[in-house]
Amino acid sequence: MSDTARHSPHHVDVKEFHPRAHEALHNPQIRQNFRKAMDGLMTKRKSAFEGWDLETLRDLGANVRMRALANLPDLLEQLEQKLTENSIKVHWAVDGDEACRIVRDICKARDAKTVIKGKSMVSEEMELNHYLKEQGIEALESDLGEYIVQLAEETPSHIIMPAIHKNTGEISKLLHEKTGTDLSNDVEYLTAAARLQLREKFMNADVGVSGVNFAVAETGTLCLVENEGNGRMTTTVPKCHIAVTGIEKVVPNLEDVSALLALLTRSATGQHITTYFNMISGPRKAEELDGPEEVHVVLVDNGRSSIYQDDELLDTLRCIRCGACMNHCPVYTRVGGHTYGTTYPGPIGKILMPHLIGLDEGRHLPSASSLCGACGEVCPVKIPIPDLLVRLRQESVDGDKLHPAKVRGHGAKRNAVEAMIWKGWSWMHAHPGAYRFGTNLAARFRMLQPGKMGSWTQFRTSPKLAPKTLHEQLKERGQ
Amino acid sequence: MSSRDTILQRLRNRTGGELTAPECDFSVLKRPDWSTTERIALFEKMIESVHGEVHHCTEDSWVDRLAEILGTRGARNLLIPKEHEIGVKLRSATLGREDLPHLLIYDEPIESWQSVLFNDVDASITSTRGGIAETGSLILWPNSDEPRLMSLVAPIHIAVLFASELYTTFHEAMQVQNWKAGMPTNALLISGPSKTADIEQTLAYGVHGPKELIVLIIE
Numbered sequence: 001m002s003d004t005a006r007h008s009p010h011h012v013d014v015k016e017f018h019p020r021a022h023e024a025l026h027n028p029q030i031r032q033n034f035r036k037a038m039d040g041l042m043t044k045r046k047s048a049f050e051g052w053d054l055e056t057l058r059d060l061g062a063n064v065r066m067r068a069l070a071n072l073p074d075l076l077e078q079l080e081q082k083l084t085e086n087s088i089k090v091h092w093a094v095d096g097d098e099a100c101r102i103v104r105d106i107c108k109a110r111d112a113k114t115v116i117k118g119k120s121m122v123s124e125e126m127e128l129n130h131y132l133k134e135q136g137i138e139a140l141e142s143d144l145g146e147y148i149v150q151l152a153e154e155t156p157s158h159i160i161m162p163a164i165h166k167n168t169g170e171i172s173k174l175l176h177e178k179t180g181t182d183l184s185n186d187v188e189y190l191t192a193a194a195r196l197q198l199r200e201k202f203m204n205a206d207v208g209v210s211g212v213n214f215a216v217a218e219t220g221t222l223c224l225v226e227n228e229g230n231g232r233m234t235t236t237v238p239k240c241h242i243a244v245t246g247i248e249k250v251v252p253n254l255e256d257v258s259a260l261l262a263l264l265t266r267s268a269t270g271q272h273i274t275t276y277f278n279m280i281s282g283p284r285k286a287e288e289l290d291g292p293e294e295v296h297v298v299l300v301d302n303g304r305s306s307i308y309q310d311d312e313l314l315d316t317l318r319c320i321r322c323g324a325c326m327n328h329c330p331v332y333t334r335v336g337g338h339t340y341g342t343t344y345p346g347p348i349g350k351i352l353m354p355h356l357i358g359l360d361e362g363r364h365l366p367s368a369s370s371l372c373g374a375c376g377e378v379c380p381v382k383i384p385i386p387d388l389l390v391r392l393r394q395e396s397v398d399g400d401k402l403h404p405a406k407v408r409g410h411g412a413k414r415n416a417v418e419a420m421i422w423k424g425w426s427w428m429h430a431h432p433g434a435y436r437f438g439t440n441l442a443a444r445f446r447m448l449q450p451g452k453m454g455s456w457t458q459f460r461t462s463p464k465l466a467p468k469t470l471h472e473q474l475k476e477r478g479q
Numbered sequence: 480m481s482s483r484d485t486i487l488q489r490l491r492n493r494t495g496g497e498l499t500a501p502e503c504d505f506s507v508l509k510r511p512d513w514s515t516t517e518r519i520a521l522f523e524k525m526i527e528s529v530h531g532e533v534h535h536c537t538e539d540s541w542v543d544r545l546a547e548i549l550g551t552r553g554a555r556n557l558l559i560p561k562e563h564e565i566g567v568k569l570r571s572a573t574l575g576r577e578d579l580p581h582l583l584i585y586d587e588p589i590e591s592w593q594s595v596l597f598n599d600v601d602a603s604i605t606s607t608r609g610g611i612a613e614t615g616s617l618i619l620w621p622n623s624d625e626p627r628l629m630s631l632v633a634p635i636h637i638a639v640l641f642a643s644e645l646y647t648t649f650h651e652a653m654q655v656q657n658w659k660a661g662m663p664t665n666a667l668l669i670s671g672p673s674k675t676a677d678i679e680q681t682l683a684y685g686v687h688g689p690k691e692l693i694v695l696i697i698e
Contacts, residue, residue: 037680056507063501070500073490086664092483144686145677161677168679191675191683198687203593219662229631229673229688236627236665237589247486254659258508258650269676272525273614273649276688277668285664290589290626301482305489314495 012155012341014357017364024335030165034336037164041327044270045378061263062382064256065318068248072308075217075250076299082220086282088295096126099300103128103209103242104135106296110240112137112206116198118224118234119143120211121159121321122244122300124343125356128209139209140201142230144194151178157337159344160268160323165336198230208234208292212245213320214260215297218253222297224278225264227271232278241283241292247299248317260320263380267322303356310406312391316351318381323348325375325385331368340365347375351388358409359396366392367413439469508650510613518612518645519696525615529671530684531692541695542568545637546578548693549602556581558596558603558633562624565606565639585626596628602635609644610694611652616670617694618652620663627665636689638669642698 012020024030049057068075080090093099099122107115115132117123117139129139129150141150145162149155152174156162163171168185175181181193210231214223222243224231235241251257265271284291307313326332326346337345342353342362350365359366366389375385391403396413399405428434446465453462466473480488513521523533536544549557560566561584573579583600605625608618617638621627630636646652649668653659658666673688684690 033679040680053507060503060505060507063503066498067500067503070498073487076487076490092481092486094482094485098482142687143677144675148677161680163677164680166679168681171678187678187681187683190678191686195686199597202687203597218659221662221666227673228675228686230686232627232631232667233687236631237593247490254653254662255505255650256503258648258653259503259505261649262508271529273616273668273670275529275669275671275674277616277670279662279666280664281662281666282664285623287623288626288664289585289587289623290628291664299486301486301489305486308490309494311495311498314498 012338014341014353014361015364017339017341017368020339020341021335021368024339029167030336031334033165033167034333037161038327038333041270045267045324045327046270048266048270048272057259057263058380058382060259061320061380062318064251064259065320065381068251068256069308069314069317071252072248072250075252076247078217078252079215079220079250080299082217083297084220086220088220088222088282088297091296091298093298093300093302095302096300099126099244099298099302100128100131102296102298103244104132104137106240106242106294107132107135107137107207110206110294112240114201114205115139115207115209116201116205116234116238117141117146118208118210118226118231119146119162120209120244121156121343122211122246122302123209124156125302126244126300128244140198140205142198142202142234143226143228144191144230147194147198148174151175155338155343157345158323158326159321159348165338202233202237205238207240207242208236208238209242209244210234212243212249212297213264214257215245215250216252216254216257217250220281221254222280223257223261224276224280225261225274226278227275229276232276235278235280236291239292240294240296241280242296242298243280244298244300247301247304248319260381264320264322267324267378267380306408307352307355312403313355313388313406315383316348316355316388318383319348319352320381321348322380324378324380328374328378330370330372330374335368340368347385347389348383351383351385351392354392354395354407354409358412359392359407360409360412363396363409363412366390366396436469436471439471443467443469443472505650508648510647510651513612513647515642515645518647519642519698521612521647522610522615522645523696525613526671526692526694527615529615530674530682531615531671531694533694533696536695536697538697541639541697542572542579544695545569545604546576548637549580549635550578552602552635552691554580554601554635556583556599556601557637558583558585558600558629560584560605560625560629561586563606565604566624569604585629589626589628596632600633602637603629603633604637604639605630607638607640607644609646609652609656610640611646611649611668613648614668614670616649616668619667619669621665621667622663630667630669631688634685634689635691635693636669636672637693637695639695639697642696 148163332346398411
């Protein structure tokens with residue numbers, strides 16, 4: 001990612017989390033837009049699972065994902081073989097840069113000038129749009145939310161609802177300025193205008209690029225979940241379809257998809273199912289009258305195989321990208337997705353991004369949490385997000401004996417003074433004489449204790465040391 | 480070493496050692512053995528909750544109902560399959576009546592008439608490979624007679640569903656129909672007309688695909 005970051009014209013410094021959070025907290029519009037949306041999504045999710053044995057379903061989801069990961073290399077080979085049998089061309093990319101180059105080469109081989117895109121978070125990771133632009137290829141987002149975000153020259157602020165940070169008035173103004181539509185708060189009118197604008201683009205695009213929700217090894221099938229139909233357009237109308245996917249999206253069987261789909265849409269938007277569930281198993285056959293002539297799949301690693309090395313961190317790869325953790329996160333709801341400055345925001349971003357960009361860049365991410373546990377409680381595949389946040393916090397100060405640091409950039413938050421204090425603290429607690437001397441000393445000189453203790457006292461009263469140590473107090477009580 | 484080999488080698492030689500695959504028990508997805516009537520009732524409730532429209536018909540009445548539906552919407556034309564019995568029946572029906580719109584057949588590669596399909600077709604009718612009651616979904620397996628775009632581009636999509644082919648769950652449908660034996664180039668579940676809530680969570684229909692989805696259930 002560090003290499004691909006240079007592509008971005010709007011590159012945001014991930015390290016600047018705190019000033020951006022501060023700014024977002026003081027923006028009533030952002031606060032209101034997110035609060036309204038997230039409250040609604042939480043209610044919808046709850047009612048969508050009514051009548052379900054949710055815990056058992058979540059167990060199944062977790063097991064299905066874990067079973068896939070346990071056999072990941074074999075499954076990827078099986079997937080490759082099946083896709084190839086289905087006349088789909090398979091490519092492998094170790095990072096975002098390589099994935100971009102693969103897409104570029106396919107486009108160049110077809111002399112393609114325009115690309116229409118369905119929603120794909122991996123392509124956001126790759127910063128594909130900007131890369132293609134540099135190569136003289138226009139890439140246009142076709143999901144309405146992504147289209148809006150692209151017009152605004154922004155990045156998505158939510159993985160499911162990219163333009164959730166904007167209200168109707170803001171979108172109307174944007175569409176008016178960029179596309180010439182009338183100013184209107186009529187969502188139907190704005191949507192119809194976008195339909196017209198994008199239909200032309202679908203018809204004229206040389207290549208369609210999409211993501212993948214699940215890739216089925218058993219049948220060589222690419223599954224795509226969507227409501228708008230832009231995913232179907234993207235994968236059907238242009239003569240060439242390129243699907244980009246993280247290597248972890250493979251599942252062994254079609255049956256697995258029925259379990260994951262049941263969890264995904266309900267967790268994401270509270271829908272029992274999305275309007276379209278698109279299953280692609282090959283390009284147009286000789287007798288068929290539409291569909292792409294060529295289908296390519298780019299299997300992208302981009303840090304995933306590193307996460308795969310560690311038993312605990314591996315759970316991150318179970319994610320099915322529903323966004324429920326964001327919708328329920330008190331921090332995300334208040335600061336919004338852009339504050340994180342990363343492709344994946346919110347709780348999942350806080351455990352996934354440090355692997356992709358390193359803990360030196362993403363040092364503030366694991367700490368941007370109250371550890372309230374809501375994300376772990378709603379995760380449809382039971383990723384223990386709070387535990388992983390704690391693990392990454394340990395890694396950011398260089399781990400401990402039980403969890404030696406493994407993530408790139410570990411120790412980025414290590415502070416020599418702090419480390420020394422804790423070392424002294426540990427030593428003192430292992431030496432009773434020193435402990436008694438130290439606590440006595442602290443109690444006697446408690447007047448010298450500073451009133452302000454950094455961020456801790458920003459919203460809290462400073463704790464005061466008691467005039468007598470606990471040992472002294474107990475002694476006085478004769479115990 | 481190629482990227483493929485680098486990735487696979489990293490995954491195979493993981494430092495954490497061998498992983499154990501847990502057992503997966505799919506029984507949570509199973510539902511009681513519902514009657515066709517119960518399945519129809521649930522299907523109707525679910526698809527109507529997402530703006531789909533259901534009409535109950537018989538083998539004999541569906542053409543009349545279709546004519547009414549298209550008449551009230553002022554559809555000028557209807558895209559039909561050529562070989563499928565739906566198309567055959569409609570073509571013979573139009574010979575003796577004038578209340579059906581002009582029939583169009585998708586019998587040429589899309590490249591030769593894309594602009595007409597995108598701009599001038601008012602409605603399309605397709606068969607289905609069954610439905611799913613629990614989610615109010617239609618199963619479509621497009622082929623050369625009913626290509627992929629037939630169910631996507633026109634503002635009105637009409638689907639014919641036989642009540643006898645209504646399954647309770649997605650899991651049941653794919654098991655009974657043995658999908659794993661071979662998938663078509665494109666298979667679909669369709670549950671309602673195209674929609675978006677990307678503008679401030681306000682629902683709007685027909686953003687890229689059909690604005691209306693009408694299901695004729697043949698009982």
